[in-house]
Amino acid sequence: MPDKVILKVKEMETYIGQYHILQGINLEVHEGYVTVLIGRNGAGKTTTLRSIIGLTPPSKGSVEFNGEMIHGLPPYAIARKGMALVPEDQGIFSQLTVEENFKIAMYKEDKQTLDRKDWILDIFPDLKPKLKLKAGSLSGGQKQMLSISRALVNNSKLLLIDEPSKGLAPIMVETLANAIKQIKDHTTVVLVEQNFWLASEVGERYYIIDDGQTVQEGVMADLIQDKVLQKRYLGIGTKE
């Protein structure tokens, strides 16, 4: 059975100020899989996610989501079509309570949404006792969990997650990996990740981004074997 392509990015280019950050990004994200974007620092991974959801609108190219052209739409409109972003800095509203962080994200407060929230809280049980607390009081790992939970609350079709492992203790990264494995049965995930362990643990397909361009794609299992490719684009193995 052929997979459905839920997100198709063609020749996307983006400027930030005078800098030509993205110079040709091509992606095909298949529904139901975890696609990992990897590449060096500053390669343009974060900007790719931001351009897809419209925060840094692309100047050229096209973005097709679920059969609709969405480039040029404002971020809120893209989000409403069923896309969610977990940004690098988590984007938690620290002045709001954990509960309010959920509430502000909910499009509707119907039974479905509330059930989904319960399901999310089962994945991240740490958040349960903290609901009434200010989100600013959470630990780094809990903030990451909240950010992912919040993005899931609307049954989005596509979840963009930007470097969730950043600054987390190894044990938290493992928790995160388990969580993403549970999530991927419900939604498609695009994951930007520098932590190769996490990327290989949850990723099924991969794209390598280098100097603002997609240079390589394939099945994660192949990349795990391919030490040459890893060394060339990811700098893995150079230290050892």
Place this chain on the structure above:
Amino acid sequence: MDIFVNLTIAGLSTGMMYYLLSSGLSLIYGLMGVLNFAHGSVFMYGAYAGVLVFGLTGSFTFGIIAAIVVGAIVGYTMERLVISRVYGQHLAQILLTTGLMLVLNELIKIPFGSNILPAFQPEALQSSWQIGEIVIVKYRIFLIIIGLVVATILNAVMAKTKLGMTVRAGVQNPEMVQVLGINIKKVFSFVFILGSALSALGGILMAPALGAINPEIGLMYQMTGFMVVVIGGMGSLTGTLFSSLLVGLASSYTAYVYPDAATAVIVIVMIVVLLIKPSGLFGKGAE
């Protein structure tokens, strides 16, 4: 003792008016980063609209309603027509709102001239209570009550409603609010309307306390409004309330001892706050 009580009541009532004026200023800056130099003009328009309608109908309530409506309309028009074009450009925002201030301040002179327009208190509130030595002016109490009611409602809206939640979230991270599927421009318009309506309400309520209004009161009160939000911390309603009352009381007491120094005292308080905690008493730490 009687003097102290009277000065305190006067200070609190003036402080409440500063709050009505400054809360919009603070919210608009906190959420959108717009320093609105036409905010005082809306205050002044509220005063004119209210005084005019009160004079025509004899009903102070109608005057208040007229002020709020005019304030909301002026605020919305400014935001849609001019300010929404330059979100994110701080320099252009100040330049444009200054231009709006100039135009609004001149426009009001076409029908009303630049002379003063007398403003009266509603009859029911003209008298005062006497308790022993202490004379309490009813209108001052009225102002304090209205201020408290507005502050309570505003806090409830901010704390309980989804809109309030969105505003609080937007003050911290407007980009993320958009990513969550909320059209922040609509929130911007709402806050602009709300802030302008509050400012205009402050204008009509302040007018009878002043006894007369003129086109200059806009800039005059705006300046105090700026100092209030600098002291209290931009974007914090609690800070604005605290700072408004502080400034109101400080100028009331000083005005009794040495009238000429009232403004100077506020400036000195502001300087001290800026030196010790540049983001304001209730402001977020580092920016």
Place this chain on the structure above:
Amino acid sequence: MQQIKTVAPSVRKSLMNNWMLQIIIVVILAVIPFITGRPTQNMLILIFCMSVFAMSYDILLGYTGVISFGHAMFFGIGAYGISIYLANAKATMGNILLATLIALAVSMIISVFIGFLSLRVKNTYYAMITLAFAQVGVILAEKARHITNGYDGMTFRVSSVLMNKMLFYYIALGFLVLSFIFMWKFTTSPTGRVLVAIRENEQRAKFIGFNTLRYKIISTVVAGAMASLAGSMYAIHMRFVSTSVLGVAKTIDALLATVIGGMGNLYGAILGTGIVNFAGEYLSKLAKVHPIFERWYIIFGLLYILIVLFAPQGVIGLIKKITNKIAAKSVKR
């Protein structure tokens, strides 16, 4: 230290490097007193003084990217320095010079203080805090009635040499030219280039390693000093100073002139001052024809808003566009 390359506005290159044009303008201005009457001369002297004030404002607005609502305070310090000193001392040239220098020093000290206080928070704070200080300045001048005579203003004598308006015209013209050269040198100096870099992107300038606060304060000090000198010249010309020289309205005059003329190139400030003064004079005369013209300030306000929205380079920018088009056409031929 790393050199910052700034993209000089294209306006600067063609028009501004054209020294011939500048010399022609100065020559024309030098001849004017022989062919016009006293009122025009007086008007021009005023425009010269106010142009220096507007140029000093442009250093803040156009080159550094901060807006002041209290710039008139420095102008007022310069003006009151002269008036208060000369009201109490002999009007010798030495005293006039001394008064000017004292006012200059006071202005510089105050501008360092205000700059430090507000600019370390945010640029927008400068706008609010200068407004507050300006208001305090006006109140102080009002309350010190016994010295300043408040809103009614004070008159004083200057030395007889300076009473000769023909001579003073050339002094004022010389003042304008020298001020221009000084500020031009300042804005094109390494410091000036850093200021432009800060205006363009403060984060980046900081990142490269510039202490941006220090540079911004330098900018406010230079602007404050020039405004103070302009105020002193103004006072010598008018032989009358009232609290209106300190008020927000005076600052807004400079703001209007700079924006309408075109910010960030000093020329715009001069051109804008000319436009605002002549047009203001003309329009207020029309008030006799129809009372609607009493509100001529609205026209400036609207013009100003339109320029900020649609022609941020101001009139200078528009002239540049037109001359470019003409030049392009003649090339085609």
